[in-house]
Amino acid sequence: MLTKKQLFTRGMLDISPHMLSVIPFGIICGAIGVELGFDPYLVYAMSFIIFGGASQIVFLQLLSGGASSLVAVASVGIINSRHLLYGAVLSEYLEKLSFIKKLLISYVVVDQGFAESNKFFKKNKKIEKFNLKNAYNSAKIAKWEIAIPVLIILSLFSGFATLVESAALLVLYVLTVELYIFKDVSFKDLPKIIIDCSTLVGGVLIILGFAMGFTGYLVDAQIPLKILNFVQNTISSKIIFLLALNILLLIIGCLMDVFSAIIVVVPLIAPLAAYFGIDPFHLAIIFIANLELGYITPPVGMNLYLSSYRFNKDMPTIYSATLPFFFIRLIGVLIITYIPLFFY
Numbered sequence: 054m055l056t057k058k059q060l061f062t063r064g065m066l067d068i069s070p071h072m073l074s075v076i077p078f079g080i081i082c083g084a085i086g087v088e089l090g091f092d093p094y095l096v097y098a099m100s101f102i103i104f105g106g107a108s109q110i111v112f113l114q115l116l117s118g119g120a121s122s123l124v125a126v127a128s129v130g131i132i133n134s135r136h137l138l139y140g141a142v143l144s145e146y147l148e149k150l151s152f153i154k155k156l157l158i159s160y161v162v163v164d165q166g167f168a169e170s171n172k173f174f175k176k177n178k179k180i181e182k183f184n185l186k187n188a189y190n191s192a193k194i195a196k197w198e199i200a201i202p203v204l205i206i207l208s209l210f211s212g213f214a215t216l217v218e219s220a221a222l223l224v225l226y227v228l229t230v231e232l233y234i235f236k237d238v239s240f241k242d243l244p245k246i247i248i249d250c251s252t253l254v255g256g257v258l259i260i261l262g263f264a265m266g267f268t269g270y271l272v273d274a275q276i277p278l279k280i281l282n283f284v285q286n287t288i289s290s291k292i293i294f295l296l297a298l299n300i301l302l303l304i305i306g307c308l309m310d311v312f313s314a315i316i317v318v319v320p321l322i323a324p325l326a327a328y329f330g331i332d333p334f335h336l337a338i339i340f341i342a343n344l345e346l347g348y349i350t351p352p353v354g355m356n357l358y359l360s361s362y363r364f365n366k367d368m369p370t371i372y373s374a375t376l377p378f379f380f381i382r383l384i385g386v387l388i389i390t391y392i393p394l395f396f397y
Contacts, residue, residue, distance in 0.1 A: 067169045082109050089117040104163065108133050137376050139167045144373035146174045152369075197230050264313040268320055281324050291329045295390050298322065299343055306347015307354050314344055335393050342386045349375050349382070 079100070086096030091113065103109050108129045115125040139162055147155055162170075192199065201223065208214040208222055231238040238246070271277065288294050305314050319340070326336045348356040351372045361371050 064169070064173075067173070068166055082113075085110055086113050089113055091117070103129060135164075136162065138380070141373045141376040142171060143167070143174075144370065146170075148370065152367075155369075197234060201226070261312055261316065264316040268316050271317075272320060277321050277324050280321055281328060284325050285328065291331070291394070292391070294325065294329050295331075295339070295394075298326075298339065299386065299390060302340060302343030303347045303350060306344040307350050308347075311341075311344050311348075315340070332393075339386075339390050342382075342389050346379070346382050346386050349379055351376070351379070 082100075083093065083096050086099075087093055096113070099109065099112075103112060112125050112129050115128060116122075120128075136159075140159065143158075143162075147158065150158075204226060205219055205223060208219045209216065214222055228238075232240070284294070288297070302314075302318075305318060309317070322340070323333070323336070326333070331339075348354050351357065352368070357368065357371050357375065360366070360375075361368055364371075366374075
């Protein structure tokens with residue numbers, strides 16, 4: 054087991070060959086900055102704030118070209134967005150460190166350092182091989198939970214129960230298992246559980262009530278027609294419309310629950326989709342997939358806050374843990390949105 058000093062020395066030795074490439078890049082970046090009219094000391098000082106490779110050159114070129122500070126900063130953020138993935142990968146190895154230490158590490162992480170760190174951590178990580186016996190034992194322990202999706206599928210596709218009846222049947226099943234098998238819940242706990250559930254359901258019903266009232270107002274005020282006329286005059290491409298729809302639904306998914314979003318937004322979007330020839334079933338799938346993605350979109354996705362509360366973890370930890378899944382689902386949403394267009 055290496056000491057902290059030995060680990061630090063090992064890291065410095067591993068990264069030192071890569072750092073040689075920084076010298077010529079620094080010369081190039083400085084020369085470009087001076088050529089664009091910036092003070093040499095300003096270009097030098099900028100490296101203490103932005104140490105991100107190509108983004109430094111882009112930042113200088115944008116500012117010299119008259120771009121606003123907001124555009125320049127946003128462009129640098131997009132170029133350096135790969136560091137979000139770096140943080141997500143390294144988070145499992147650094148979770149025991151304090152916030153200050155994580156902040157300092159994030160400041161000095163570059164592509165070469167990430168590559169060497171990830172290689173070192175993977176090499177020294179103990180990985181338990183898949184064991185069929187352990188998998189069987191785990192499935193045996195979770196047999197009552199595994200039965201839940203089986204129960205839902207059988208009740209629906211066999212015609213034994215409708216969707217609502219299947220939900221009621223599932224509640225009865227879970228209650229029976231909790232009372233008589235796991236015994237996590239007793240009969241004396243039931244009144245409190247019912248009250249808590251009633252409070253939650255009541256809150257949802259209030260939200261839905263307001264959403265339906267708001268939808269009625271939008272229809273009476275002919276807002277969907279006005280939006281349709283605006284879009285007809287500004288957007289002519291189906292692809293551009295779908296791209297704008299992806300962004301809009303992503304924002305809505307962050308800020309609204311799915312029930313309210315469906316009631317309020319669908320009457321606004323449906324006429325637009327029909328105008329651009331989007332299949333209604335395709336639109337429905339796009340809608341749900343985008344809203345689901347919005348639920349885990351940093352920094353305000355609702356599921357992120359629920360996860361933070363449920364697992365008692367700070368938000369940066371939740372962000373780093375969910376980012377890989379966010380990008381995977383983002384790819385899925387893009388596939389769902391654009392690939393079917395080639396088939397109708």
